[in-house]
Amino acid sequence: MRQIIISALQAEAEPIINHYNLEQDSNYNYPVFNRDNLTMICTGVGRENVRRVIFDYYSKILEWSNFQFINVGIAGGKKGKCKIGQCFLIDRVFDDRLDKVYKLNNLFDSKISSNRITTVTNPVIDGGDKHNWLVDMEAHEICSITDDFDYLKNLFIIKIVSDYMDIAENFFNYNRVKDLVEDNLLQIDKFLDELQKY
Numbered sequence: 001m002r003q004i005i006i007s008a009l010q011a012e013a014e015p016i017i018n019h020y021n022l023e024q025d026s027n028y029n030y031p032v033f034n035r036d037n038l039t040m041i042c043t044g045v046g047r048e049n050v051r052r053v054i055f056d057y058y059s060k061i062l063e064w065s066n067f068q069f070i071n072v073g074i075a076g077g078k079k080g081k082c083k084i085g086q087c088f089l090i091d092r093v094f095d096d097r098l099d100k101v102y103k104l105n106n107l108f109d110s111k112i113s114s115n116r117i118t119t120v121t122n123p124v125i126d127g128g129d130k131h132n133w134l135v136d137m138e139a140h141e142i143c144s145i146t147d148d149f150d151y152l153k154n155l156f157i158i159k160i161v162s163d164y165m166d167i168a169e170n171f172f173n174y175n176r177v178k179d180l181v182e183d184n185l186l187q188i189d190k191f192l193d194e195l196q197k198y
Contacts, residue, residue: 001196005040006054006071008138011177013042016072019185028057038192043138047119050141058149068195069155071142072188074177075117075134076124077161084164087184088115088134089191090157095140096120102143105156110191117159128165135165156195160184 007013010031016022022033022040030053031042043053061067077086089112093102096118105114116133119140128135139157146155160180181188 001066001068002037002039003068003070003192003195004057005038006043006069006142007040007073008043008045008050009073009177010042011174012073012181013040014178015182015185016040016188019189030056032057037196046137047121047141050138051145054142054145058145067151067154068198069142069146069151070192070195071139071155071157072181073136073138073159074162074180075136075159076128076131076163076165077134078128078132079164079166081133082115082161084161085180085183086113086161087187088113088159088161090115090117090134090139090159092116093139093143093157094118098140100140100144102140102147102152104143104152110194112158112187112191115159117157124165125167126165131165134159134161156191158188158191 005016017033017040020035020038022035025032025034033040041057043050089110091105091114117139118131118135120135120137124135146152162180
């Protein structure tokens with residue numbers, strides 16, 4: 001089973017690339033790293049980047065039966081409902097512009113706590129009063145594209161809480177994001193191992 005990890009930021013991807021000793025694949029015009037049955041793709045932030053990169057990558061897959069897709073990234077969390085650095089497996093994905101809701105992971109049992117997420121168009125920095133769970137800028141688009149290819153059942157989303165939707169975008173420097181992922185590497189590694197057996 002080949003596992004494809006999708007991250008928006010290089011800082012989210014670097015700890016995983018280093019942990020698994022992945023090597024860059026120069027056959028793509030966006031960052032792709034491989035080793036054995038593991039691939040890491042960096043899309044860039046936002047819906048348009050995600051759509052362009054993921055659609056291109058998916059369109060080159062010839063045999064879909066042996067793939068799992070895992071989005072790993074940071075998300076804003078609701079203060080009082082989560083902790084900074086806490087890792088969640090997403091079970092429902094909402095969008096701030098669309099009514100379509102994606103339900104994920106109904107059959108896979110993991111030790112990671114579950115949560116819901118809303119994909120937003122602009123960063124939320126006002127404390128997130130309008131949001132009852134996590135927020136990010138890519139998950140819904142990843143679901144949409146994966147659903148277009150009729151493979152939503154093998155998409156899993158892991159989000160790490162980076163803030164309480166109350167800080168400016170420039171607060172997230174490369175090392176802070178990288179550290180959040182590094183602190184959860186053992187949990188991510190265990191999840192990927194469990195998923196391989198699924």
